[in-house]
Amino acid sequence: VHALRSALPDERIVYLGDTARVPYGTRSPGTVVRYARSCAHVLLDHGVKALVVACNTVSAVALDVLRAELDLPVIGVIDPGASEAVRAADAQAAASGGPPPRVGILGTVGTVHSRAYDRAVARLSTRLEVVSEAAPLLVPLVEEGWLEGQVPELAVERYVGPLIARGARVLVLGCTHYPLLRPIIQSVAERLAGERVDVVDSALATASAISGLMDRRVIERSAPLSDSADAPAERLKLLVTDQPVGFQRRADLFLGEHTPEVQQIDLPTPA
């Protein structure tokens, strides 16, 4: 949402956080698809013109189903993240004159098992190899606000170590929680590698992909919002499925501004 608002300040955004059923990263594909479907229908009922699946697990597991079932553009975060990683690996190869480094994916169990990043990178480059590591403890660490010190460092080292050892010098933050641990991930990775490691966050790449779809008129671009006519609540609607205790504070932190009031909703029964 933060990246989208920076890239596309005139667009109205409806955000749905399924806080009553997170985390999705440990759930089976069937359950992720059911949950994704019920979330998508809530957003469709709000009259959205495009759906951004701002979750790696859902992008990895349910994007094809959503695209097949829904009659609007559905944008995931995997392809933009993979493109960015391929660019970074190619740039490292060009700079060193050697072969490209491997691309390392740090993700949830669901994302890693789906091999969605492997397929996305393979579609973009035939010479890049992908290595992956499921990092189930990083989401709870971020949720707990445990972002510095020995525990997150040791946890990050346990997950990043095998990727660096297998030659990854580009790391994709394959979960929307991980950017908050980016400083530790970058420093642990570079300490273990003894050289530069590029860390890729797919948020900016995704926002820029959406802007590109607007340039190509796949998604209609909104007319500029007038500051006087639109209350902040019209520009950004925040919906969650559990009581929004603590959510508002975290939303303010993530978005760097005081966000409109968070609304709690019920999800329909998954089909």
Added chain:
Amino acid sequence: VHALRSALPDERIVYLGDTARVPYGTRSPGTVVRYARSCAHVLLDHGVKALVVACNTVSAVALDVLRAELDLPVIGVIDPGASEAVRAADAQAAASGGPPPRVGILGTVGTVHSRAYDRAVARLSTRLEVVSEAAPLLVPLVEEGWLEGQVPELAVERYVGPLIARGARVLVLGCTHYPLLRPIIQSVAERLAGERVDVVDSALATASAISGLMDRRVIERSAPLSDSADAPAERLKLLVTDQPVGFQRRADLFLGEHTPEVQQIDLPTPA
């Protein structure tokens, strides 16, 4: 389930694990009540004669609602755990001749915020003081199988440290996941305290409370199961709401035997 089967080998058990929506410990009370209600109705449809709420968060938050709404005995894990803690604290006071130690509760955010252990201990003893610490990272550590080494030790120290510093010498494992970290919790607690610390696991106390209800005929005791007539699947039914990948292996580990096949079910929409 393991404690119940040891204490009451003739009873048939239906177990429901809401694996598609765990963990409950971070959810708001309203959501926990809704989820608990839908789980209870599935078990009632299986014709159970008593309902054991084998989860501290649900016991802390939803027990009164379930008892008010359901027409059968509903047993939680908080009261049995609190009784055991009071016994241990009184025994320490008797042995030392001094005042009783404080009782420390290690629990989820939901359990600690509910103050259910404080109330349960206060009902049993007017002289015992309770101190609590929410330990949100311990469930993910157990789920991840990260049961020894520096990370769980540092995490346990972070949560147990404040309890020991405030005088707790009896620690209640206020979440059904924590017993798997019991060796670390006990050793960290005794290292920090420099003396003996009693660690209370409510599973055995709960099973023994249920056996007591059967002695007092609040719950009917079943006739002995004949070994030949009842297949293992009749003695223990395991239901889960997400795909049972990995669950069977963990069930075997927890129960110390090869368990019957795990069945995936859908939950009705919460009322």
